[in-house]
Amino acid sequence: MNNIYYLWLIPFFPLVGFIINGLFGKKLPKPVIHWVANVAVWSSFTVAVIAFFDLLKVVPGQRILVDPVYRWIFTGGLAIDIKFLLDPLSAVMILVVTGVGALIHVYSIGYMHDDPSYYRYFAYLNLFIFSMSILVLASNIVLMFVGWEGVGLCSYLLIGFWFEDEEKAYAGRKAFITNRIGDFGFILGILLMLVIFKTLDFVEINKILIYHGETLSVTALTLIAIFLFIGATGKSAQIPLYVWLPDAMAGPTPVSALIHAATMVTAGVYMIGRLNLLYAHAPVAMAIVAAVAGATAFFAATMAITQNDIKKVLAYSTVSQLGYMFMAMGVGAFAAGIFHLMTHAFFKALLFLGSGSVIHAMSGIQDMRQMGGLKKYMPVTYWTFLTATLAISGIPPFAGFFSKDEIIWSSFASSRGGVVLWAIGVITAIITAFYMFRLVYMTFHGENRSPEEVKHHIHESPAVMTIPMVILAILSVIGGWVGVSPVIGKLFGVENSNIFEEFLHPVFAHAHIHFHHYSEATEWWFMAISVGGALLGILIAFYLYIKRTDLPRKIALKVWPLYKLLFNKYYVDEIYYYLFIHPIYLISLLFLWRFTDVYVIDGVGVNGSAKSVRFTSRILKYWQNGDAQVYIFSFVLGVVLVLGYLLLA
């Protein structure tokens, strides 16, 4: 393990940016604010790039660089350090986070320039980069949890950024609390980990698992893995805790792009990647991850079909794509999962930025039914958006194709996967292509359906917004070329075409997940099926939304109950409300407080004893009637009784 003493600069710069903007931003002019924030995050990105190249200089097998900053909690053998770790996995992740983060900081200059709380926005955004880089670079799970909760906080603050709108403030709170439910599992996982491994350091945990993995209780490891996964379902919006993510779209669109698409929500995937050895030792937990992921991918995709809000479609699409990533993790194709995480960060961030550009142009309208025909007004947005859509649909040679195909193939070929998962993957891919092109067609093609006063405002966004989009569009195309599967590589005569997986290999090498071997022909066939599926989805969308625009309505009417079910997102929010939220509130109010606290403990117990004292004294006071003769009589009576008792006994 070598040291890399400047890694702390990556979180440090955004922290400084946050402090400057947070404390003085109110009085600073806008250019200063966004310069401070942008310089901070671009510096971080630069440091990340330098660190990345420093990492490359190291022999592949020893690519673990650490930056111990100081000892945070130290009590009787429990030592938790503030220590940063750079290995291929965190290097990829930190590049994505700071890179995409930096682009979105630039984009935000344009998107937020009219907002009165400009300084607050950039302060939060910097705080987010700070927390996220802590999460990514953490060398132990508690420090990761610091980042984990920190990004949750930023998410809360940014979703509820326009807090005057009660719905938005509520969405922020919902996100935070749902995440906390997940974190509850996460912390239980940490605690169990501490007891089992006696350490919380990732490197040391991996060492223990490599050398003594067989001696540890599988049940305990499975429990740890499941607890941590509960945390991941919260942060990464998987069933059953995904409900916050669609509502999170209440935040400013660049925030949705950065936090709720590209980076924060992938933290759960990253966490499993970090602890891949642990998961590899807990097959049951992996199966659960794969099952939950498959279900999430599919159901979220179905929910995306019926949404009319452009950001909601993307939100459900994110949930669905995260399902893909977890599916990869669940079947042990860790590199594929991280690969999809990266490409998804590019094209999903781009999709959100594109939708932000559209919303910006449409003066805040998000309903796709009021859009249409925007292609001619905003060509840059349209072409970049289309690139990203092709990428997410898995059309070669766009980035999404390589990563998604690898996941779908792995879900079949892995010994932990199976044909069911593969089928879910393919069907979801069809649905994905369908709803994404539905979105494109409804937004950019056809007639413009927007209200008149909006219509003549429609314009292409300024360069400060389009340039980040173009950069992301380029990345959405070429980003996948670093992880070309060997069969395709061979076609172009390239050896070791999957340099991405090779780069990450040291991190995942010890997991030893077995993949069945199939002939190249099989692999080609499977590839053809998934690409064919995507094309089919596009065709259906084309037919329904370009050719026969009357059909969607008719179909919806025909399968009305199903449509309604999908449109209302399977009523999950309502079920949660009536099953958990409302009962807990009522029990707290009526039973715990009004009955137990006020009536039983305070009423009967405390004031009751006070009252009983008062009552007794009220009775006893009749004895004290002021008549001396009565006193004497009772006195004599007492003497006689005592004497009688003494004589008789």
Place this chain on the structure above:
Amino acid sequence: MPYNGILIMAVILFIIGITGVMVRRNIFIMLMSIELILNAANLVFIAFARAFADPAGQVIALLSITLAAAEVGVGLGIFVAIRRTHNTVNVDEINLLKH
């Protein structure tokens, strides 16, 4: 036991005294009854002082006689005052302790 008679006498005096305090309403009669009780006690003290040849009993008896005299002095003073202010010597009508 030659002192039995004296002791029985003391008991009778005590009972008369205590009954008087309990049943009579006239404040002066009650005071006199209290004196009877005290005298019953004095009698016992003196009897035992003689029986055990211990002068302590006589001392106590003398002490209590002086105390009784002082008490009667104070008590009568109060009663006269009550008689003047409340115009009654009936204890039932003097229940100031209650209020």
Place this chain on the structure above:
Amino acid sequence: MGWKGLPLISIVTFLPVIGALIVLFIDKNEGKLIKTTGIIVTSIDFLISLIFFFAFKAYSPDFQFVEKLPWIASWGVNYYVGIDGISLFLVLLTTFLTPITILSAWKAIEEKEKEFVIFMLLLETAMLGAFVALNLVLFYVFWELMLIPMYFIIGIWGGERRIYAAVKFFIYTAVGSLLMLIAILYIYYAHYKQFGFYSFDYEDLFRVVFTFKEQLLLFAAFGLAFAIKVPMFPFHTWLPDAHVEAPTAGSVILAGILLKMGTYGFLRFAMPLFPLATRAAAPYIMALAVVGIIYGALVAMVQKDVKKLIAYSSISHLGYVMLGLFAFNLQGIQGGLLQMINHGLSTGALFLLVGVIYERRHTRLISEFGGLAKVMPWYAAVFMIVTLSSIGLPGLNGFVGEFLVLVGAYKAAFAEYLKDLHVGHFTFVVLAATGMIWGAVYMLWMYQRVFFNKLTNPKNFKLPDLNLREAVIFVLLLIFIVWIGVYPNTFLSRTEASINKTINRVMISKEAYFNRGRAMNASTIRITEVERGLIVEKVPMGEGR
């Protein structure tokens, strides 16, 4: 004696009394001067008490800066004071919070200022005395002394039902203390019986050996007194009333320091004095603590009054403290102790924040507010940070305490599990960990209703933001909130030795406990720490890595 020959503890403890004497001679119409005097005296007191922090020997488990003078020597009553790792930070918290609370009352208390400042100063002396006292009579005197100024602070400057609240507070606490007094006397006589001389001194009373039955009764007597003060469910109902009725300054002191008396009492007296009973009672106390955590949080959730909400949240937080203390391992107790400090800072700050808005609007009903973040951004920001500290966000103080408590409880559960496959303790941990969900639920819901949403109530349109005086108060508090969150070792390193000593006393094995008695009965020689070390059992449970 003392520190470099100076009776430093006595100086710090009784300086406020001298301050009170000075205030006595100031004309009662000079309100500002009186308060300034109070603030200056308590600030000097705080500065002097910092010597404790810097001169404290972190490696030593023993009492430091000890002063011992005979008081009623023939009865074994001594003026015996000292500070160890357990009381160090509580003393500092007390000296730190008192000037802040007087400063916070600058505007809020404008009548009978003289009496107010005098009561605050006397209260500080009583609280400090209780934390440093090492003689049980001395402790009891200070313990009871605390009640009186507090009773008046609630009763004179409180809200509408102040008399009810003050009387309730007083009687509740007095009931518990009386039982404790009886228990103290019992220990005293037991000590006499076993050793032939009278002593109320802390270190002497440890040598007394009690049968298990005696321990249970004595523990119950001490425990009740402390449990009421903590307050543990179901002895908590005085707290919401006292908090709601008390003036801001009273609430801050009450939540910040007085509540710590209960948990401190457990840690200092009840647990080490009666180790066998403590261990036997632990599952029940942990269960009550967990009930408190969840119950307090859920009841806090449905409150309409911000202050009442915070009062109930205190019950939840103190549940964490109790859970940590009764885990009987280093992390648990350190977490509990740290959580005591954290609660003092965070909840103290929350009450001060509520006081700020109460001064401006004279109401604390949540429904009266909404959208305050618009008009009072700094206030909202401070409130947010304190809220986050209260719900245990990593990076701020609350997390470190909560995390260590959970680690401790978890280790304890695991030790129990290994011993007899008893899974009950795991339930405690899991339920306690849900506290982090409930905390977020009630605090953020309240925060949203007060600070977010639309600014609708016209009375709130022109509320002024924090002024300089208030800003100073909160900056001071925030410094420590962040400090403990970022670098808790300042705290942990200084408490470890003393806590280990306490753990050794609590975890002593039955044989060792009774043998100790036999050995000492044979020759009533005072055993030294070294000898005690020989019979001390190792703490079961592997510590850390």
